[in-house]
Amino acid sequence: MSLINENKDFGVIAELIPNNASVIDVGCNDGSLLEYLREYKNIDGRGMEIDQKKVQLCLAKGISVIEGDADTDLYDYPDKLFDYSILTYTLQATKSPKIVMQQLVRISKKAIISFPNFGHWKIGTSLLLNRKMPVSKKLSYSWHETPNLHFCTINDFIDLCEELEIKIEKKGDLSNKKLSNFSGKNFLDSYFNEVGLFLVSKD
Amino acid sequence: MSENKIVTLAEDEPLNLDGGGSLSKFKTAYTTYGKLNDKKNNSILVCHALTGDQYVASDHPITKKNGWWSMVVGPDKPIDTNKFFVICPNVIGGCMGSTGPKEINPENGKEFATDFPVITIADMVRAQKLLIDYLGIEKIFCVTGGSMGGMLVLEWLSKFPEMVHSAVPIATATNHSAQNIALNELARQSIMADPNWQSGNYYHSNKKPMKGLSVARMAAHISYLSKEALQSKFGRNLQDKNSLDYSFDADFQIESYLRHQGFTFVDRFDANSYLYITRAMDYFDVSSANNGSLIEAFKKTQSKILCVSFTSDWLYPTSENKKIVKVFNSLGLNVSFIEIETENGHDSFLLDEPKFFEAIKGFINSTFENL
Secondary structure, eight states: OOGGGSSTTHHHHHHHSOTTOEEEEETOTTSHHHHHHHHHHOOEEEEEESOHHHHHHHHHTTOEEEEOOHHHHGGGSOTTOEEEEEEESOGGGSSOHHHHHHHHHHHEEEEEEEEEBTTSHHHHHIIIIIOSOOOOSSSOSOTTTOOOOOOBOHHHHHHHHHHTTOEEEEEEETTTTEEEEOOSOOHHHHHHOSEEEEEEEOO | OOOOEEEEEOSSSOEEOTTSOEEOSEEEEEEEESOOOTTSOOEEEEEOOTTOOSOSSSOOTTTOOOOTTTTTEETTSSEETTTOEEEEEOOTTOSSSSSSTTSEETTTTEEOGGGSOOOOHHHHHHHHHHHHHHTTOSSEEEEEEETHHHHHHHHHHHHOGGGEEEEEEESOOSBOOHHHHHHHHHHHHHHHTSGGGGGGOOTTSSOOOHHHHHHHHHHHHHHHSOHHHHHHHTTTOBSSOSSOOSSSSOOBHHHHHHHHHHHHHTTTOOHHHHHHHHHHHHHOBTTGGGTTOHHHHTTTOOOEEEEEEETTOSSSOHHHHHHHHHHHHHTTOOEEEEEEOOSSGGGGGGSOOHHHHHHHHHHHHHHHHTO
């Protein structure tokens, strides 16, 4: 059975993680991704979550979780403590995406980062035609209530990785549940992927 | 409900103490709740705080009040005694039946008073370990406690890591800060300044250092509450009067409240025990046996841990509890951390805090299910 056909984006992420890996999910929500990875990949998982209600849900599931903030609390971990760090749909809500990314590749051998792609054609069209901030299934907040502080496009992300000397190893296409090796910027990805998903690392 | 039990430990070999000297054939008073299962893997050791005792979930014999953690420990409570075997010993140095300054020194048939050796948190833990051995338990499912109880938990994780499956240290610290020591010194000086203290030899006198102990308790009580809680509870409200008396009587409600706290405390607590236990807390530094390295202190720990702090606790603030979390994180341990938002200050761990209860329950039950 291919994990890629499983619920949500978990399958794609699980494909990137080998069995028995140690994993920290930063912004782990109710712990369901960690639970999924524990079930299918037998990972040794940790979570970090800023919302206390979700922390409680993790505790009740037996997931080790720190009530904490990606912007300030990743410093507490030593270098390369984890095999993998995961940051799904959280990068755009951090105060300093740059520092968070540097911390992720510091505390883990490899980092999996996903974020809404602001370069997607629908977003461009919404701005161009309606002159309104885009609201969609993936970007469900109105401009005045969004927790998102730093939107970026797939191309912006690739540029930032280059600036930080972070190596992009793989990219994911979530709508087609597909992973492939990264070989530079790609017109189709930046226009048609609603979500950017990358496996990155820094020695 | 549990009967108080008393067992004599260290009968063959004395318990050597950090400060030199030893205790042999010492007594430990304790209560238990629930049943130890056949696998002997469902025990929870509850460690009490400075003025706590073994009456964790049963009525106190002197005050007749509910046990100090009766909201947490009991049937269908966050620590469910239908499921778990809960053990709560009175620490050595205490005054509710365990060997301490007010108990008889078997060597001379008199109360120890200040001849009792100065003990440490680690000594208390070594004494508790003898009780756990006596109960036939090789691995405790969970060790928990708040404040000084949390220090005992940390010391268990450091001294006997192989005996602790999981742990919940609450509102505590890896050592006492200068401010913590200062507050305890204030309390001790208050006791010793009371002429009725009589250098600790008051057990056969009709004058006991009640004033000194009462003031010590009043000072400590302030440190257990937050400024916000004091303000919202008492403000500048007057006690049973409409105007100021222009005297030194208790005009304000807060004065009357503190006097009551101090006054009722002396009925159930021994002044010398207060000196010894606060001293143990001041000496506490879990890294001290490891050249000051917290990493070294916990390097053998494999337990699953939940650390809890409270936002308005200024005695053992979140920052101190986060230091503990950071050490456990550095070691890659299975550690969780939650900060409960409340205005109840340090005392929160003894009060009705539903989010705190939910966290404990979630952690303990899920850990037991994954055993």
